[in-house]
Amino acid sequence: MEGPPVLELRGITKRFPGIVANDHIDLDLRRGEVHALLGENGAGKSTLMNVLYGLYKHDEGEILLNGEVVQLKSAKDAIDRGIGMVHQHFMLIPVMTVAENIVLANEPTRAGIFLDEDAAAARVRELAKTFKFEIDPNALVADITVGQQQRVEILKALYRSADILILDEPTAVLTPQEALELFEILRILRTEGMSIIFITHKLNEVLEIADRISVLRRGKKVDTVAREGATEAGLAQLMVGREVVFRVEKQVPKPGEALLQVEDLHVFDDREIEKVRGVSFEVHAGEIVGIAGVDNNGQSELIDALAGLRHAASGTITMGGKTFEKATPKEMTDEAGLGHIPEDRHLRGLILDFSLAENLALHDYRHRPDSKMGWLFPKHLITRAQRLLPEFDVRGGGPLSPASSLSGGNQQKVVLAREIDRDPKVLIAAQPTRGLDVGAIEYVHRRLIAERDEGRGILLVSLELDEIFALADRILVMFEGEVVAEYSPDVSENTLGLAMTGITKDAAAK
């Protein structure tokens, strides 16, 4: 569609003390397009959008809306001019209903002061219908799924008559299916004439949904390209500034003895629902076993049981010839020799307020030489950190920096360093690259393969099929708490995808 761009950024520059977060960035957004803003973590995407949303004042450059220079001094200015933003972390009030959240700050009222709940619900329903959203206006936000909450955020922007919608890493919190639903919604919004800026660092999403793609690297715009003709490899190179290997090369596995044997494991979750229903498998030395599956099919409970964080109701876990029943996490790490990269590095993997040295010592503080008879020697903690941080290429902080000061990729390297340095026989890698950018993903993948070649057994649990294909030597598919299929890595994506939804010969026979 021609005419002046809906939005144009000219030479936007934003400096923070010591750094230039945005360096003369030009960007234009056309009516009815999805424009992806692609870049690694820290490339300046969010800064730029915060400038556009009136949260930051830019130092140089100008913002044009429909060809007219505007000053956006606050988010309210931006909202008034039809810019809506959906943040990565939702700004919703959980105890209020969907409709109440949407109309908040601009409520339909009765007699001027009372919230007209029926009118609010009606307007939300009408809005949802226009854009073909499925949502119950009267549901409490606390009760709906993350994907639905995101739709509420989008509706909130639409309710305030936004015609430019900024989505900040919208798929980071979504399951793959929810992401597909979101893309469907974005396509509808596009046909309705909305202009959408889609911030991401995931290349496949960009190719799936974007019309044009602008790539930022270290505060500068590298290029804007059309989706046609764009490839993952080409975009990644723009993003990182060098060629990126998506499939880290790996040798043919040389599996050895079985290091981990799981026999008929049954595990219940906190609500007493049986999430793992009779799972059996083995992990051998020198192989990566990938567990594929849609989220919430028992993978988390399986990992918890293996790590001693949750007791299995029945079944056995054997490591190094010893069977562990109702083992504690300490027994699994210290005696069984299990390393565990947890799926949520903020919840479990790291203590964000602890220094890197302390985080690296989370298992070893209780052993010599970190401590003797209960006395701790911080010097040894720091010595270890001084050795491991360079070895694992952790950047952005020293041994005494708090873990919270690092970027996600570097935080994950700290977790990796801690778990691998203990020389585990078996390493569980649960979603090891969740939320990381391509550079960090490549690092983690290389490292896992290197550890495999060292003779460790690696159990990879991932929701990303790409990751499973890139790393696994054998693929197990979990569905509703059971391993429903096993494949070699040359299985087609289609077959694997079907198995993940429970459609296999075995399941069909039942």
Next chain:
Amino acid sequence: MSDAAAPPPDSGVPPVAQTGPDDKKRFNSQGLIVSIITTTIAFLVGGLVVLATGHDPFGTYRAIFNGTGVTWLIPGYGDRAASATNFQQTLLETTPLILCGLAVAFAFRCGMFNIGGQGQYFAGSYAALIFGSYWGGIPGPAHIVLCIALAIVAGAAWGGIAGFLKATTGAHEVISTIMLNWIAIWIGTYFFGLQGPFVSSQYSPISNTIVGNVHLPVFWGDPVLQGLHIGFFIAIGALVVFWAILNRTTLGFEVRAVGFNPEAARYSGINVKRNYFLAMAISGAFAGLAGGIDILGWQFQIATPDILVSSVGFLGIAVALLGRNSAIGVFFAALLFGALTVGTSSRQLDPSVFDPQLAGNLTLIIQGLVVLFVGADLLVLSIWKSRKKLSFRRKASET
């Protein structure tokens, strides 16, 4: 971005992370600033209260300051003898405040709010009193050590109950410690009240008196006039112990890990429940020690009516909050509150400057304001450094 500051092209490192190593320092200095600001605001508001009563706030504060005896530290200033006596009183008040502050701070570091300092303090003082009022035959030093040890054990047991309940049943420590406070109060009222097992006479509800050789030696001032006893050094020693446990033992490592992130602690093999119990027991030990050395140092007996009005354990909460749960912070906060209590007591304050009864309330007002402001430290921070902090957060959110 300038080329000099640019990370190598192949890194995913966000530029903001380059400030890493200084972060810890910055957080600490922020804590100090908050404490100083809150104290200053509390004193300003207190000054307004003085003004509202028709007195001169500057004169009042000066009189309070002189009354604390802190002036003794300034060579050649004022009446040396009087300021020495006053300073002894200030340090005498500071001693249990340090320990009760530590009792709250230690639990805080394990992620728990110990409201039970008062009850744990009583447990310690009852133990010291009961065992100090019998067995006059034991040699003094051994008897003192025994009484102090029993006071510590009693406090630890009292705190440990709350920790045990939290670990086993999930009972919230705030609720259980409040109830344990009342249990301790009524046990004391029974023990030392009329017809109680440890009452001294059938006519007045006052306990037996501890035997003479179990009194803590006074090293500064007149023992008859409540000079400063060696319990002060025990409290200073406790500060060191507190710091050492937290920073130099595996137990402290676990306690802090649980305090910051119990789930990550559990993942790394730490027994979270055991730490809840131990942290509460250690907290209780500090408060119990406070009760013990108060009895052995200057109280020597317990008057039942005093049990209900004692508030040293609760003041420990204010001390820990203001001291930001660190050893050094607790020391200065305890000194501040100890000095305030002495400076505004009717013994020190000239009634012509400010009515001592009002002054006592002034202390309470300042204490209350400090707790309120420190509790609302986020608010203070956001007023003081809103822009800086926000921009830091936004930058951080980009990583």
